[in-house]
Amino acid sequence: MTVVTRFAPSPTGFLHIGGARTALFNWLYARHHKGIFHLRIEDTDRVRSTEAAIEAIIDGLKWLGLGWDGEITYQFARAPRHAEVVLQMLEAGKAYRCYCSPEELDEMRKAAQAAGKPMKYDGRWRDRDPKDAPAGVKPVIRLKAPQVGETIVVDGVQGEVRVANEQLDDMVLLRSDGTPTYMLSVVVDDHDMGITHVIRGDDHLTNTFRQRQIYDSMGWEAPHFSHIPLIHGPDGAKLSKRHGALGVEAYRDMGYLPVALRNYLLRLGWGHGDDEIISTEQAIEWFELSGIGRSPSRFDFAKLDNLNGHYMRQSDDAELAKAVADRLGKASDAGGIALLTRAMPGLKSRAKNLKELAENSAFYVQARPLPFTDKAKAILTTPETVGLMPKLIDTYARADNWQAASLEETARAFAESAGVKLGAAAQPLRAALTGSTQSPPIFEVMEILGKDEAMARLKDAPLG
Protein backbone atom coordinates (compact mmCIF):
# COMPACT_ATOMS: atom_id res chain seq x y z
CA MET A 1 0.00 0.00 0.00
CA THR A 2 1.35 3.41 -0.94
CA VAL A 3 1.39 5.87 1.91
CA VAL A 4 -0.47 9.06 1.11
CA THR A 5 -0.28 12.00 3.53
CA ARG A 6 -1.42 15.57 3.29
CA PHE A 7 -0.93 18.96 4.84
CA ALA A 8 -4.24 20.81 4.97
CA PRO A 9 -3.89 24.38 6.26
CA SER A 10 -6.68 26.90 6.21
CA PRO A 11 -5.53 30.09 4.52
CA THR A 12 -6.56 32.49 7.25
CA GLY A 13 -3.04 33.65 8.00
CA PHE A 14 0.63 32.89 7.52
CA LEU A 15 2.17 29.46 7.87
CA HIS A 16 3.01 29.41 11.55
CA ILE A 17 5.57 27.28 13.26
CA GLY A 18 3.14 24.60 14.43
CA GLY A 19 1.76 24.21 10.93
CA ALA A 20 5.29 24.02 9.58
CA ARG A 21 6.07 21.14 11.90
CA THR A 22 2.88 19.33 10.93
CA ALA A 23 3.82 19.77 7.28
CA LEU A 24 7.34 18.52 8.00
CA PHE A 25 6.09 15.37 9.72
CA ASN A 26 3.68 14.57 6.91
CA TRP A 27 6.37 15.24 4.31
CA LEU A 28 8.89 13.11 6.17
CA TYR A 29 6.47 10.26 6.65
CA ALA A 30 5.57 10.20 2.97
CA ARG A 31 9.19 10.45 1.86
CA HIS A 32 10.25 7.74 4.28
CA HIS A 33 7.73 5.36 2.80
CA LYS A 34 8.32 6.55 -0.75
CA GLY A 35 4.72 7.67 -0.71
CA ILE A 36 2.83 10.77 -1.72
CA PHE A 37 2.53 14.10 0.08
CA HIS A 38 -0.40 16.31 -0.91
CA LEU A 39 -1.14 19.94 -0.19
CA ARG A 40 -4.77 20.84 0.31
CA ILE A 41 -5.87 24.38 1.00
CA GLU A 42 -8.94 24.37 3.22
CA ASP A 43 -10.50 27.53 2.00
CA THR A 44 -14.14 26.80 2.67
CA ASP A 45 -14.39 29.73 5.06
CA ARG A 46 -14.95 32.30 2.34
CA VAL A 47 -14.85 35.20 4.74
CA ARG A 48 -11.56 34.49 6.41
CA SER A 49 -9.64 32.86 3.58
CA THR A 50 -7.35 35.16 1.60
CA GLU A 51 -5.16 34.99 -1.45
CA ALA A 52 -2.31 36.52 0.52
CA ALA A 53 -2.49 33.72 3.06
CA ILE A 54 -2.46 31.06 0.36
CA GLU A 55 0.63 32.68 -1.09
CA ALA A 56 2.30 32.90 2.32
CA ILE A 57 1.68 29.21 2.95
CA ILE A 58 3.02 28.18 -0.44
CA ASP A 59 6.07 30.42 -0.10
CA GLY A 60 6.66 29.14 3.39
CA LEU A 61 6.57 25.50 2.37
CA LYS A 62 8.85 26.16 -0.58
CA TRP A 63 11.32 28.05 1.55
CA LEU A 64 11.33 25.21 4.06
CA GLY A 65 12.01 22.79 1.26
CA LEU A 66 8.83 20.81 1.76
CA GLY A 67 7.65 20.16 -1.76
CA TRP A 68 4.31 18.51 -2.35
CA ASP A 69 3.27 16.04 -5.01
CA GLY A 70 0.78 16.78 -7.73
CA GLU A 71 -1.54 19.72 -7.93
CA ILE A 72 -2.73 21.70 -4.94
CA THR A 73 -6.29 20.80 -3.98
CA TYR A 74 -8.52 23.72 -3.17
CA GLN A 75 -11.26 22.51 -0.92
CA PHE A 76 -13.83 25.10 -1.81
CA ALA A 77 -13.80 23.93 -5.42
CA ARG A 78 -15.00 20.57 -4.21
CA ALA A 79 -18.08 21.88 -2.42
CA PRO A 80 -20.50 20.33 -4.94
CA ARG A 81 -18.99 16.93 -4.29
CA HIS A 82 -19.33 17.47 -0.53
CA ALA A 83 -22.96 18.43 -0.90
CA GLU A 84 -23.53 15.38 -3.06
CA VAL A 85 -22.27 13.13 -0.26
CA VAL A 86 -24.59 14.79 2.22
CA LEU A 87 -27.52 14.23 -0.10
CA GLN A 88 -26.59 10.56 -0.26
CA MET A 89 -26.62 10.40 3.49
CA LEU A 90 -29.95 12.17 3.61
CA GLU A 91 -31.48 9.68 1.20
CA ALA A 92 -30.03 6.78 3.14
CA GLY A 93 -31.62 8.13 6.29
CA LYS A 94 -28.27 8.80 7.86
CA ALA A 95 -28.77 12.51 8.04
CA TYR A 96 -31.72 14.83 8.59
CA ARG A 97 -32.82 18.40 8.26
CA CYS A 98 -32.78 20.60 11.34
CA TYR A 99 -34.65 23.91 11.55
CA CYS A 100 -33.28 25.20 14.82
CA SER A 101 -32.38 28.87 15.00
CA PRO A 102 -29.02 30.02 16.31
CA GLU A 103 -30.82 31.42 19.35
CA GLU A 104 -32.38 28.07 20.15
CA LEU A 105 -28.98 26.40 19.88
CA ASP A 106 -27.46 28.98 22.13
CA GLU A 107 -30.10 28.43 24.78
CA MET A 108 -29.60 24.71 24.53
CA ARG A 109 -25.90 25.01 25.24
CA LYS A 110 -26.41 27.34 28.14
CA ALA A 111 -29.03 25.10 29.67
CA ALA A 112 -26.83 22.03 29.21
CA GLN A 113 -23.89 23.74 30.83
CA ALA A 114 -26.01 24.86 33.76
CA ALA A 115 -27.28 21.31 34.20
CA GLY A 116 -23.73 19.94 34.18
CA LYS A 117 -24.23 18.19 30.87
CA PRO A 118 -22.15 18.30 27.71
CA MET A 119 -22.88 21.35 25.60
CA LYS A 120 -24.54 19.79 22.64
CA TYR A 121 -27.50 19.97 20.32
CA ASP A 122 -30.33 17.90 21.76
CA GLY A 123 -31.45 16.28 18.52
CA ARG A 124 -34.95 17.74 18.58
CA TRP A 125 -35.37 17.50 14.79
CA ARG A 126 -33.85 14.06 14.55
CA ASP A 127 -37.13 12.19 14.45
CA ARG A 128 -39.53 15.00 13.95
CA ASP A 129 -41.94 14.94 11.06
CA PRO A 130 -40.59 17.06 8.16
CA LYS A 131 -44.11 18.50 7.88
CA ASP A 132 -43.44 20.43 11.09
CA ALA A 133 -40.82 22.44 9.28
CA PRO A 134 -41.36 26.14 9.89
CA ALA A 135 -42.04 28.09 6.73
CA GLY A 136 -39.28 30.22 5.32
CA VAL A 137 -36.51 28.66 7.41
CA LYS A 138 -33.63 27.12 5.54
CA PRO A 139 -32.53 24.01 7.37
CA VAL A 140 -29.06 22.69 8.05
CA ILE A 141 -28.41 19.01 7.53
CA ARG A 142 -27.15 17.07 10.50
CA LEU A 143 -25.65 13.65 10.86
CA LYS A 144 -27.84 11.07 12.56
CA ALA A 145 -25.07 10.00 14.88
CA PRO A 146 -25.18 6.92 17.08
CA GLN A 147 -26.58 7.76 20.51
CA VAL A 148 -25.39 4.77 22.47
CA GLY A 149 -22.13 2.89 22.59
CA GLU A 150 -18.81 4.55 22.02
CA THR A 151 -16.63 5.75 19.22
CA ILE A 152 -13.07 4.52 19.22
CA VAL A 153 -10.05 5.96 17.52
CA VAL A 154 -6.77 4.09 17.45
CA ASP A 155 -4.23 6.86 17.24
CA GLY A 156 -0.65 6.45 16.13
CA VAL A 157 0.57 8.70 18.89
CA GLN A 158 -2.05 8.68 21.60
CA GLY A 159 -2.99 5.03 21.38
CA GLU A 160 -6.58 3.88 21.72
CA VAL A 161 -8.87 6.74 22.63
CA ARG A 162 -12.57 6.28 23.18
CA VAL A 163 -15.51 8.50 23.96
CA ALA A 164 -19.12 7.73 24.83
CA ASN A 165 -21.42 8.57 21.95
CA GLU A 166 -23.78 10.37 24.30
CA GLN A 167 -21.08 13.01 24.61
CA LEU A 168 -21.29 13.75 20.90
CA ASP A 169 -24.17 15.49 19.21
CA ASP A 170 -25.55 15.36 15.70
CA MET A 171 -23.07 17.60 13.93
CA VAL A 172 -23.96 19.93 11.10
CA LEU A 173 -22.87 18.56 7.74
CA LEU A 174 -24.35 21.13 5.42
CA ARG A 175 -25.05 24.72 6.42
CA SER A 176 -28.34 26.39 5.71
CA ASP A 177 -26.75 28.14 2.75
CA GLY A 178 -25.92 24.74 1.29
CA THR A 179 -22.16 24.90 1.91
CA PRO A 180 -20.39 21.99 3.60
CA THR A 181 -18.84 22.23 7.02
CA TYR A 182 -15.23 21.50 7.81
CA MET A 183 -16.04 18.21 9.51
CA LEU A 184 -17.68 16.87 6.38
CA SER A 185 -15.24 18.35 3.88
CA VAL A 186 -12.16 16.87 5.50
CA VAL A 187 -13.65 13.42 5.57
CA VAL A 188 -14.82 13.50 1.97
CA ASP A 189 -11.55 14.97 0.73
CA ASP A 190 -9.35 12.64 2.70
CA HIS A 191 -11.40 9.75 1.40
CA ASP A 192 -11.46 10.92 -2.22
CA MET A 193 -7.77 11.78 -2.21
CA GLY A 194 -6.93 8.36 -0.89
CA ILE A 195 -5.20 9.68 2.20
CA THR A 196 -3.88 6.74 4.19
CA HIS A 197 -2.29 8.59 7.10
CA VAL A 198 -3.52 11.75 8.74
CA ILE A 199 -0.88 13.46 10.85
CA ARG A 200 -2.13 16.66 12.43
CA GLY A 201 -2.21 18.72 15.60
CA ASP A 202 -3.54 17.41 18.85
CA ASP A 203 -6.29 20.01 18.78
CA HIS A 204 -8.02 17.81 16.22
CA LEU A 205 -8.12 14.73 18.41
CA THR A 206 -11.64 15.25 19.65
CA ASN A 207 -12.77 16.17 16.14
CA THR A 208 -11.61 12.77 15.06
CA PHE A 209 -14.47 11.07 16.87
CA ARG A 210 -16.97 13.05 14.86
CA GLN A 211 -15.12 12.42 11.63
CA ARG A 212 -15.00 8.76 12.50
CA GLN A 213 -18.80 8.79 12.67
CA ILE A 214 -18.99 10.21 9.17
CA TYR A 215 -16.66 7.53 7.83
CA ASP A 216 -18.75 4.87 9.52
CA SER A 217 -21.96 6.38 8.24
CA MET A 218 -20.67 6.31 4.66
CA GLY A 219 -19.19 2.88 5.09
CA TRP A 220 -15.76 4.22 4.26
CA GLU A 221 -12.52 3.00 5.72
CA ALA A 222 -10.94 5.70 7.85
CA PRO A 223 -7.28 6.60 7.47
CA HIS A 224 -4.75 5.96 10.19
CA PHE A 225 -4.66 8.96 12.52
CA SER A 226 -1.74 10.41 14.44
CA HIS A 227 -2.24 13.48 16.60
CA ILE A 228 0.93 15.29 17.48
CA PRO A 229 1.07 17.40 20.63
CA LEU A 230 0.96 21.13 20.11
CA ILE A 231 3.87 23.49 20.40
CA HIS A 232 3.48 25.85 23.31
CA GLY A 233 4.91 29.29 23.84
CA PRO A 234 7.33 30.08 26.68
CA ASP A 235 4.31 30.54 28.97
CA GLY A 236 3.04 27.03 28.28
CA ALA A 237 -0.07 28.06 26.39
CA LYS A 238 -0.92 26.95 22.89
CA LEU A 239 1.12 28.78 20.31
CA SER A 240 -1.35 30.26 17.88
CA LYS A 241 -1.48 33.04 15.38
CA ARG A 242 -3.05 35.22 18.02
CA HIS A 243 -0.61 34.14 20.68
CA GLY A 244 3.00 34.74 19.82
CA ALA A 245 3.30 32.37 16.89
CA LEU A 246 5.37 33.72 14.05
CA GLY A 247 5.08 32.90 10.39
CA VAL A 248 7.95 30.99 8.84
CA GLU A 249 8.86 34.09 6.87
CA ALA A 250 9.64 35.76 10.17
CA TYR A 251 12.22 33.06 10.86
CA ARG A 252 13.62 33.57 7.40
CA ASP A 253 13.94 37.30 8.06
CA MET A 254 15.61 36.64 11.41
CA GLY A 255 18.25 34.78 9.48
CA TYR A 256 17.51 31.16 10.19
CA LEU A 257 18.40 28.52 7.65
CA PRO A 258 15.68 26.15 6.39
CA VAL A 259 17.87 23.16 7.19
CA ALA A 260 18.28 24.34 10.79
CA LEU A 261 14.60 24.98 11.21
CA ARG A 262 13.78 21.54 9.86
CA ASN A 263 16.22 19.93 12.27
CA TYR A 264 14.88 21.95 15.19
CA LEU A 265 11.24 21.27 14.38
CA LEU A 266 11.97 17.59 13.93
CA ARG A 267 13.46 17.33 17.40
CA LEU A 268 10.52 19.21 18.88
CA GLY A 269 8.25 16.29 19.58
CA TRP A 270 10.19 13.59 17.83
CA GLY A 271 13.25 11.71 18.91
CA HIS A 272 15.66 9.10 17.68
CA GLY A 273 17.72 8.08 20.70
CA ASP A 274 20.30 10.71 21.58
CA ASP A 275 20.63 12.09 18.07
CA GLU A 276 20.48 15.86 17.81
CA ILE A 277 22.09 16.92 14.56
CA ILE A 278 20.03 15.16 11.95
CA SER A 279 20.40 15.85 8.26
CA THR A 280 17.28 15.87 6.14
CA GLU A 281 18.38 12.69 4.38
CA GLN A 282 18.92 11.03 7.72
CA ALA A 283 15.55 12.28 8.91
CA ILE A 284 13.80 10.72 5.94
CA GLU A 285 15.51 7.44 6.66
CA TRP A 286 14.70 7.49 10.37
CA PHE A 287 11.28 9.09 10.56
CA GLU A 288 8.67 6.82 12.10
CA LEU A 289 5.44 7.58 13.92
CA SER A 290 6.72 5.67 16.93
CA GLY A 291 9.30 8.38 17.52
CA ILE A 292 6.67 11.04 18.15
CA GLY A 293 6.29 12.04 21.80
CA ARG A 294 2.99 12.41 23.60
CA SER A 295 3.56 15.55 25.59
CA PRO A 296 3.50 19.13 24.35
CA SER A 297 6.75 21.03 23.94
CA ARG A 298 7.85 24.60 24.17
CA PHE A 299 9.54 26.60 21.50
CA ASP A 300 13.10 27.48 22.51
CA PHE A 301 15.05 30.02 20.50
CA ALA A 302 18.32 29.23 22.29
CA LYS A 303 18.36 25.74 20.87
CA LEU A 304 17.31 26.92 17.43
CA ASP A 305 20.19 29.42 17.54
CA ASN A 306 22.63 26.68 18.41
CA LEU A 307 21.45 24.47 15.59
CA ASN A 308 21.44 27.37 13.17
CA GLY A 309 25.00 28.23 14.14
CA HIS A 310 26.01 24.68 13.48
CA TYR A 311 24.49 24.65 10.01
CA MET A 312 25.89 28.07 9.18
CA ARG A 313 29.40 26.87 9.97
CA GLN A 314 28.79 24.03 7.56
CA SER A 315 27.40 26.25 4.83
CA ASP A 316 29.24 27.12 1.67
CA ASP A 317 31.21 30.37 1.97
CA ALA A 318 30.14 31.77 -1.39
CA GLU A 319 26.48 31.16 -0.63
CA LEU A 320 26.74 32.80 2.76
CA ALA A 321 28.55 35.73 1.20
CA LYS A 322 25.73 36.17 -1.28
CA ALA A 323 23.12 36.02 1.46
CA VAL A 324 25.07 38.58 3.47
CA ALA A 325 25.57 40.90 0.51
CA ASP A 326 21.86 40.65 -0.11
CA ARG A 327 21.08 41.68 3.44
CA LEU A 328 23.59 44.52 3.27
CA GLY A 329 22.02 45.78 0.06
CA LYS A 330 25.16 45.01 -1.92
CA ALA A 331 23.86 42.02 -3.86
CA SER A 332 25.22 43.37 -7.13
CA ASP A 333 28.69 44.21 -5.84
CA ALA A 334 30.79 41.38 -7.31
CA GLY A 335 34.02 42.58 -5.71
CA GLY A 336 32.36 42.84 -2.34
CA ILE A 337 30.92 39.35 -2.63
CA ALA A 338 34.32 37.95 -3.55
CA LEU A 339 35.87 39.66 -0.55
CA LEU A 340 33.11 38.45 1.76
CA THR A 341 33.56 34.92 0.44
CA ARG A 342 37.22 35.01 1.43
CA ALA A 343 36.32 36.45 4.81
CA MET A 344 33.50 34.01 5.48
CA PRO A 345 35.50 31.25 7.20
CA GLY A 346 36.45 33.73 9.92
CA LEU A 347 33.01 35.27 10.03
CA LYS A 348 30.64 32.34 10.13
CA SER A 349 31.69 30.82 13.43
CA ARG A 350 30.94 34.15 15.07
CA ALA A 351 27.24 34.45 14.30
CA LYS A 352 24.21 32.38 15.06
CA ASN A 353 22.04 33.59 12.21
CA LEU A 354 22.30 35.41 8.90
CA LYS A 355 21.18 38.66 10.41
CA GLU A 356 24.06 38.65 12.87
CA LEU A 357 26.40 37.39 10.20
CA ALA A 358 25.51 40.35 8.02
CA GLU A 359 25.97 42.78 10.88
CA ASN A 360 29.35 41.28 11.74
CA SER A 361 30.42 41.30 8.11
CA ALA A 362 29.42 44.87 7.35
CA PHE A 363 32.77 46.43 8.29
CA TYR A 364 34.50 44.54 5.48
CA VAL A 365 32.51 46.28 2.78
CA GLN A 366 31.86 49.50 4.63
CA ALA A 367 33.04 52.61 2.76
CA ARG A 368 35.50 54.85 4.61
CA PRO A 369 35.42 56.60 6.95
CA LEU A 370 34.30 53.84 9.26
CA PRO A 371 31.88 54.41 12.09
CA PHE A 372 33.36 53.56 15.48
CA THR A 373 31.73 52.06 18.53
CA ASP A 374 32.33 53.83 21.82
CA LYS A 375 34.56 51.01 22.99
CA ALA A 376 36.63 51.22 19.83
CA LYS A 377 37.03 54.96 20.25
CA ALA A 378 38.08 54.46 23.85
CA ILE A 379 40.82 52.04 22.86
CA LEU A 380 42.14 54.33 20.16
CA THR A 381 42.40 57.27 22.49
CA THR A 382 44.32 55.73 25.38
CA PRO A 383 47.76 57.30 25.91
CA GLU A 384 49.38 53.94 25.28
CA THR A 385 47.66 53.54 21.92
CA VAL A 386 48.37 57.10 20.89
CA GLY A 387 52.02 56.51 21.62
CA LEU A 388 52.23 53.14 19.92
CA MET A 389 50.01 53.31 16.88
CA PRO A 390 51.85 55.85 14.69
CA LYS A 391 55.00 53.71 14.89
CA LEU A 392 53.06 50.50 14.18
CA ILE A 393 51.32 52.10 11.20
CA ASP A 394 54.64 53.27 9.93
CA THR A 395 56.05 49.76 10.26
CA TYR A 396 53.17 48.31 8.26
CA ALA A 397 53.49 51.01 5.60
CA ARG A 398 56.87 49.56 4.81
CA ALA A 399 55.72 45.93 4.79
CA ASP A 400 55.97 43.99 1.51
CA ASN A 401 54.40 40.75 2.66
CA TRP A 402 50.71 41.27 3.40
CA GLN A 403 49.96 37.68 4.47
CA ALA A 404 48.28 37.21 7.85
CA ALA A 405 51.16 35.17 9.28
CA SER A 406 53.70 37.79 8.29
CA LEU A 407 51.54 40.65 9.56
CA GLU A 408 51.22 38.86 12.87
CA GLU A 409 54.98 38.33 13.04
CA THR A 410 55.49 42.01 12.50
CA ALA A 411 53.07 42.87 15.27
CA ARG A 412 54.67 40.41 17.68
CA ALA A 413 58.13 41.75 17.01
CA PHE A 414 56.83 45.29 17.38
CA ALA A 415 55.12 44.50 20.68
CA GLU A 416 58.20 42.79 22.02
CA SER A 417 60.51 45.63 21.20
CA ALA A 418 58.03 48.09 22.71
CA GLY A 419 57.79 45.92 25.82
CA VAL A 420 54.01 45.44 25.58
CA LYS A 421 51.73 42.47 25.11
CA LEU A 422 50.51 41.56 21.67
CA GLY A 423 47.04 42.67 22.66
CA ALA A 424 48.26 46.21 23.12
CA ALA A 425 48.97 46.30 19.41
CA ALA A 426 46.23 44.01 18.17
CA GLN A 427 43.28 45.68 19.88
CA PRO A 428 43.99 49.18 18.51
CA LEU A 429 44.49 47.65 15.09
CA ARG A 430 41.14 45.94 15.41
CA ALA A 431 39.46 49.13 16.49
CA ALA A 432 40.96 51.11 13.64
CA LEU A 433 40.32 48.51 10.96
CA THR A 434 36.86 47.31 11.97
CA GLY A 435 35.48 50.15 14.07
CA SER A 436 34.72 47.59 16.76
CA THR A 437 36.38 45.66 19.56
CA GLN A 438 35.18 42.29 18.31
CA SER A 439 36.05 40.76 14.98
CA PRO A 440 37.64 37.79 13.30
CA PRO A 441 41.42 37.42 13.89
CA ILE A 442 42.74 40.88 13.08
CA PHE A 443 45.72 39.83 10.91
CA GLU A 444 43.36 37.75 8.81
CA VAL A 445 41.18 40.83 8.50
CA MET A 446 44.18 42.88 7.37
CA GLU A 447 45.11 40.36 4.72
CA ILE A 448 41.60 40.15 3.34
CA LEU A 449 41.15 43.91 3.33
CA GLY A 450 44.37 44.27 1.34
CA LYS A 451 47.21 46.68 2.01
CA ASP A 452 45.65 49.72 0.35
CA GLU A 453 42.38 49.59 2.19
CA ALA A 454 43.99 48.56 5.47
CA MET A 455 46.52 51.38 5.40
CA ALA A 456 43.83 53.88 4.50
CA ARG A 457 41.72 52.76 7.44
CA LEU A 458 44.71 52.90 9.78
CA LYS A 459 45.45 56.46 8.71
CA ASP A 460 41.80 57.36 9.28
CA ALA A 461 41.98 56.18 12.88
CA PRO A 462 40.91 58.94 15.27
CA LEU A 463 43.87 58.72 17.61
CA GLY A 464 43.90 60.93 20.63
Add this chain to the structure above:
RNA sequence: GUCCCCAUCGUCUAGGGGCCUAGGACAUCACCCUUUCACGGUGAAGACACGGGUUCGAAUCCCGUUGGGGACGCCA
Protein backbone atom coordinates in the same frame (compact mmCIF):
# COMPACT_ATOMS: atom_id res chain seq x y z
C1' G B 1 -19.65 22.97 33.04
C1' U B 2 -18.80 18.17 29.96
C1' C B 3 -15.34 15.19 27.43
C1' C B 4 -10.34 14.08 25.74
C1' C B 5 -4.96 14.30 26.12
C1' C B 6 -0.42 15.06 28.78
C1' A B 7 3.23 14.97 33.19
C1' U B 8 11.81 12.89 33.57
C1' C B 9 17.07 18.54 34.70
C1' G B 10 15.20 25.87 33.16
C1' U B 11 14.16 23.86 27.75
C1' C B 12 14.11 19.60 24.03
C1' U B 13 14.51 14.63 25.12
C1' A B 14 16.65 8.99 26.14
C1' G B 15 14.29 5.56 29.11
C1' G B 16 8.90 1.02 27.79
C1' G B 17 10.05 -3.59 35.58
C1' G B 18 16.05 -5.01 37.39
C1' C B 19 21.52 -2.54 32.60
C1' C B 20 19.36 4.09 36.37
C1' U B 21 24.08 6.00 42.17
C1' A B 22 18.36 8.29 35.52
C1' G B 23 21.86 9.14 29.76
C1' G B 24 22.33 13.04 25.78
C1' A B 25 21.59 18.05 23.72
C1' C B 26 20.62 23.43 24.40
C1' A B 27 21.04 27.11 28.04
C1' U B 28 24.00 28.27 32.78
C1' C B 29 28.79 28.22 35.54
C1' A B 30 34.23 27.09 35.82
C1' C B 31 38.70 25.94 33.42
C1' C B 32 41.67 25.23 28.80
C1' C B 33 42.72 27.31 23.87
C1' U B 34 43.48 32.64 22.55
C1' U B 35 45.28 39.31 19.68
C1' U B 36 39.11 40.47 20.85
C1' C B 37 34.63 37.87 20.22
C1' A B 38 33.20 33.34 18.75
C1' C B 39 34.24 28.20 17.51
C1' G B 40 36.40 23.97 19.84
C1' G B 41 37.86 21.00 24.28
C1' U B 42 37.35 19.49 29.56
C1' G B 43 34.45 19.61 33.85
C1' A B 44 30.38 21.21 37.31
C1' A B 45 25.51 22.14 38.83
C1' G B 46 20.64 20.50 37.45
C1' A B 47 14.86 16.18 36.83
C1' C B 48 11.55 11.01 37.45
C1' A B 49 4.81 16.45 40.28
C1' C B 50 2.39 14.08 44.76
C1' G B 51 -0.17 9.89 47.21
C1' G B 52 -1.67 5.01 47.11
C1' G B 53 -1.29 0.22 45.11
C1' U B 54 0.77 -4.33 41.91
C1' U B 55 5.74 -6.73 42.25
C1' C B 56 11.26 -9.86 45.25
C1' G B 57 12.06 -5.16 42.52
C1' A B 58 8.88 0.76 39.45
C1' A B 59 10.97 6.71 36.22
C1' U B 60 8.86 2.49 33.75
C1' C B 61 2.25 -1.11 35.11
C1' C B 62 -2.76 0.33 37.72
C1' C B 63 -5.83 3.95 40.59
C1' G B 64 -6.42 8.71 42.69
C1' U B 65 -4.84 13.87 43.57
C1' U B 66 -2.62 18.09 41.71
C1' G B 67 -0.91 20.78 37.66
C1' G B 68 -0.88 21.89 32.37
C1' G B 69 -3.11 21.61 27.57
C1' G B 70 -7.00 20.75 24.04
C1' A B 71 -12.07 20.20 22.21
C1' C B 72 -17.09 21.24 22.91
C1' G B 73 -19.66 26.70 16.19
C1' C B 74 -24.23 26.77 10.42
C1' C B 75 -14.54 28.37 12.05
C1' A B 76 -11.00 25.38 10.14
